[in-house]
Amino acid sequence: xxxxxxxxxxxxxxxxxxxxxxxxxxxxxxxxxxxxxxxxxxxxxxxxxxxxxxxxxxxxxxxxxxxxxxxxxxxxxxxxxxxxxxxxxxxxxxxxxxxxxxxxxxxxxxxxx
Amino acid sequence: xxxxxxxxxxxxxxxxxxxxxxxxxxxxxxxxxxxxxxxxxxxxxxxxxxxxxxxxxxxxxxxxxxxxxxxxxxxxxxxxxxxxxxxxxxxxxxxxxxxxxxxxxxxxxxxxxxxx
Numbered sequence: 001x002x003x004x005x006x007x008x009x010x011x012x013x014x015x016x017x018x019x020x021x022x023x024x025x026x027x028x029x030x031x032x033x034x035x036x037x038x039x040x041x042x043x044x045x046x047x048x049x050x051x052x053x054x055x056x057x058x059x060x061x062x063x064x065x066x067x068x069x070x071x072x073x074x075x076x077x078x079x080x081x082x083x084x085x086x087x088x089x090x091x092x093x094x095x096x097x098x099x100x101x102x103x104x105x106x107x108x109x110x111x112x113x
Numbered sequence: 114x115x116x117x118x119x120x121x122x123x124x125x126x127x128x129x130x131x132x133x134x135x136x137x138x139x140x141x142x143x144x145x146x147x148x149x150x151x152x153x154x155x156x157x158x159x160x161x162x163x164x165x166x167x168x169x170x171x172x173x174x175x176x177x178x179x180x181x182x183x184x185x186x187x188x189x190x191x192x193x194x195x196x197x198x199x200x201x202x203x204x205x206x207x208x209x210x211x212x213x214x215x216x217x218x219x220x221x222x223x224x225x226x227x228x229x
Contacts, residue, residue, distance in 0.1 A: 004156065033216065042117075043157075043202070045216040056216065091157070098215050104149075104156045 002026040006092050006105035013112055018080035021108045023092030025075055032075045033093040033102070034067065036060055043091060049075065079110075087112045115140045117203050119220035127228055132175075132190040134223045136203035139184065144205040146179055146186040147217070151200040160201070161188070193227045200224050 005024040013019045025032055034046040047057040049067050064083070069075040075094070079086055089107040118137045126132065138146065151157040161170040163179040163186060170177060175190045186203060203220040 001158075035217075035219075042221040043217075043219040045218065048216055095215075099145075101159050101162075102217065104158065106154070106156045 002103050004103050004105035006108050010109045015112050016081045021077040023075040025094035029094035029096050031095045034077050035091040037089045082112045084112050115218050117220035119223050121223045123224045125226045132193045134188040136186045138205050142207050147204045148188050149202040195227050198227045
């Protein structure tokens with residue numbers, strides 16, 4: 001079936017540095033999402049993105065976070081600067097349009113040290 | 114705000130026995146309910162979704178019934194298989210209002226371990 005690819009699967013970064021998490025969504029999808037899962041907790045919505053704009057963001061989406069999808073390529077989540085509490089698994093997801101199936105990637109485990 | 118509760122963190126049972134994973138929710142509106150399954154080293158993928166006409170969704174032997182009176186959407190299967198071992202997430206999404214994009218609100222997940 002359709003796949004959302006996330007690169008890399010694991011990234012370790014020093015606190016205060018910048019990190020970019022990359023997501024290759026399903027090719028004809030129009031809505032894109034990032035979710036954050038801290039170890040032992042549920043997956044929580046961060047942001048959704050449509051037509052080049054952030055549609056909705058949660059309180060977890062701090063000012064240090066940004067998303068973009070330049071020229072229809074990767075959908076990226078950038079954190080600058082990183083903090084220890086940003087350590088989590090970040091899941092990317094996409095869907096073709098509202099009320100259709102959401103497809104998830106395998107996640108990127110971010111460890112901030 | 115909206116929330117999903119899964120009370121069991123781990124369910125261990127023997128192959129061939131019935132499965133029931135609990136899910137209850139709180140929502141201001143009448144939401145869609147979902148079950149996602151995540152096998153080891155795989156992406157979460159959709160297992161079931163509630164229907165608006167109260168039909169019972171079924172997939173791979175699993176089924177779930179949305180009970181609005183008790184705000185529940187428990188996942189059931191009559192006979193567990195070894196390959197059912199995975200992490201199961203219950204989630205909800207508000208009906209589409211405008212262009213909010215239907216974010217999903219997840220429960221904490223239940224790890225199902227099926228033993229021979």
